[in-house]
Amino acid sequence: MRLSTVGARAMGLYRFDGKMPKIHPGAYVSPRAAVIGDVEIGDGASVWEFAVIRGDMNKIRVGKNTSIQDNCTVHATFTEPTTIGNLVTAGHNSVIHACEIGDNVVVGIGAIVLNGAKVGSGSVIGAGAVVTENTLVPENSLVLGIPGKVVKEVSADMHETFTTNAELYIELGRKHKEELERSKKSK
Numbered sequence: 001m002r003l004s005t006v007g008a009r010a011m012g013l014y015r016f017d018g019k020m021p022k023i024h025p026g027a028y029v030s031p032r033a034a035v036i037g038d039v040e041i042g043d044g045a046s047v048w049e050f051a052v053i054r055g056d057m058n059k060i061r062v063g064k065n066t067s068i069q070d071n072c073t074v075h076a077t078f079t080e081p082t083t084i085g086n087l088v089t090a091g092h093n094s095v096i097h098a099c100e101i102g103d104n105v106v107v108g109i110g111a112i113v114l115n116g117a118k119v120g121s122g123s124v125i126g127a128g129a130v131v132t133e134n135t136l137v138p139e140n141s142l143v144l145g146i147p148g149k150v151v152k153e154v155s156a157d158m159h160e161t162f163t164t165n166a167e168l169y170i171e172l173g174r175k176h177k178e179e180l181e182r183s184k185k186s187k
Contacts, residue, residue: 012031012035012047013035013036014035014037015037016056017037019037019055020037021038021039022039023041024041024042024044024045025043026044027044027047027173027177028176028180032050033048033049033051033052033068034054035047035052035053036052036053036054036056038055038058039053039061040062041062041066042062042064042086043065044065044170044173045063045064045066045067046067046068046169046172046176047062048067048069049070051068051069051070051072051073051074052072054075054076055076057076057077058082060074060081061081062084062088063084063087063088063103064086064087065170066086066089066090067088067169067170067173068084069089069090069091069092069169070093071092071093072091072093072094072095073095073096073097074090074096075095075096075098077097079098080116082096083099084096084101085103085104087104087163088103089105089107089166091106091108091110091111092109093110094107094108094112094113095111095113097112097115098115099114099115099117099131100118102118102119102120102123103121103122104122104162104166105123105124106124106125108124108125108126108127108128108129109128111126111128111130112130112131114131114135115133115134117131117132118137119143120136120138120139120141121140122139122140122154122159123139123140123143123154124141124143124158125137126143126144126145128146129144129146129148130146131147132148135147135148141153142154
């Protein structure tokens with residue numbers, strides 16, 4: 001796997017402290033997003049309008065086929081990196097801060113996951129929920145509320161719905177990337 005830094009300005013990528021984000025060639029980063037410093041983004045991932053992934057204090061890793069949607073903020077602390085697994089949907093206006101998100105997780109619209117939290121694979125953090133510092137969310141948990149509490153296990157139907165939605169975002173990211181490439185060539 002060769003990660004690309006070509007076209008950095010066109011993709012909203014910024015060097016910090018000698019570290020340039022590494023974006024897999026199969027990923028899409030909106031030119032209106034900001035990806036800064038020690039960040040790696042995997043194949044098929046997408047970073048949407050006005051999202052900020054700021055790896056200036058520590059490393060941030062975003063897995064394959066993960067969608068970081070509009071206005072999402074991803075950051076770390078000096079002592080805690082941020083890791084986001086594969087096939088994760090980080091909903092619009094969500095905040096993911098110095099924590100670990102497993103594979104196949106949905107972080108709902110406006111949800112917040114704070115320092116030291118670990119969200120198990122297959123979980124759903126409901127819209128507007130707040131996962132407080134150092135919380136351990138078991139696999140396949142539905143978390144709702146402020147502070148976030150596990151209310152039930154995620155059903156097979158919910159998994160199927162969220163996987164379908166994630167797959168649609170993978171395809172949408174490909175289309176946006178193709179359109180961006182076409183517009184660059186026509187200039």
